[in-house]
Amino acid sequence: MAFPDRIERTVDIAHPPAKVWAALTTAEGLSAWFGQEASIDLRPGGSGRMRWDSGFSAEMRVERVEEPTVFGFTWHIFGLPEDDPRRTYVEFTLEPTGAGTRLTVVETGFAQLTEDAHRSAYDGNTKGWASELGELVEYLDAAA
């Protein structure tokens, strides 16, 4: 089974890098084509958030800001538990082409392996919850 770790797309856009940059890195731009509501603190380590009418939302952590050529952020991998630390990294690269822009987006990290360390931590959590709940029941029984 081929397991994609990396998604890469390049598009040629008939607008200058400054316009594309604004669309990628401002709340106004992001909310016009990506989320339906967006906020962003555009600095490395800053956080961003997008929301959709469905109620779905995505938290981003800004990693690279090199106006107007590189914008990178990480976000949570869908489907994993909220507190799962694994994230994918998304990087947009803007390259001027005449009057337009060649925009490349690369998202990496889908194939982060379920490492033994993580697996044991996760299983540990699962067992931990079971025993915590057991202890709670015992405590309540004893208190009754």
Next chain:
Amino acid sequence: MLQPDVEAAAEKVFAALADPTRRAILSALASGGPATATDLAGRLPITRQAIAKHLALLTEAGLVLAEPGERRRVRYRLRSAPMQVAQQFLAALARDWDGQLGALKDYLDQQASGSVQERDNRWLTYSPGARARRRSCCRRRSGSPRHAGQPRPG
């Protein structure tokens, strides 16, 4: 490339999920917590024998853990670690950059031409169910609440 054990884990998850009875058993364990084969037979329209057979396969695949329960009955508990491998695979397939980049181009074109059109929100995200619904449903460009049924993750 994937390590063989990870690939094997993903294969077992997808094989397990390919069967409706096993999906029903996993759903029951996910929603109701650990249960014995007898418990499950009482909740699902499946014989205890068939359930026991599927539970053995699910245990072999590492998707459920057999543990001692009351009155010396074996109780089965969902084990979700292998599912995460499959989830990451699905997350990569469901990421719709083609749709998003198309929306970005449309937005920039509209901005340049000064026209204001209602946006087709193409963010189908991650949810295979949402993608399937979109494909089978409408491709209207109006602002209908077509995403209303999209499940939240987690």
